[in-house]
Amino acid sequence: EADIYQTPRYLVIGTGKKITLECSQTMGHDKMYWYQQDPGMELHLIHYSYGVNSTEKGDLSSESTVSRIRTEHFPLTLESARPSHTSQYLCASSEAGSLMNYGYTFGSGTRLTVV
């Protein structure tokens, strides 16, 4: 049973709207990550955080921003959605020092469609 929750599961929104994708975990994990997933493509890391008030950009250039004010919460915001942002967004977490032992815990994802 997942201990990391993403809302909403599905979102259809118009171009230019501001949106926030929510991600919360109840495991007390220090590290959290956002990935973008498109069919037939590698998962691309767009943001990560190693703890409160720590955020870094990932390998994939993204117009989104993130914040980490609380350990359990790692929201991702798009200030002005565009059709190119249509994708699935996956949130993940890992305990500090345990990524090699336990891997990531993933949420179920948010499928975003921008029309």
Place this chain on the structure above:
Amino acid sequence: AQSVTQLGSHVSVSEGALVLLRCNYSSSVPPYLFWYVQYPNQGLQLLLKYTSAATLVKGINGFEAEFKKSETSFHLTKPSAHMSDAAEYFCAVSKPGGSYIPTFGRGTSLIVHP
């Protein structure tokens, strides 16, 4: 830089047949290797991992993978496919000593026919 190649975007097997999903990696140092599974409308779940211990790694749901350094491979196998194995499978590689953040492959969709 590290990279992963998964050969075959789709693999189709009959129920009860051997499952073989291929993964080759590129890494400048002995890597850590992972297989994740993604069922429809769900996130990824760790199947198994190789972290420089035994080269034959057993995971959940009867899957196993063998690390072969000479072939730079980490293929995933299961002796007998079940319908419930139908899912997307991702191989990932991570470089020890760094951030450990893995690089994922493009995934292989496993289709199981009755």
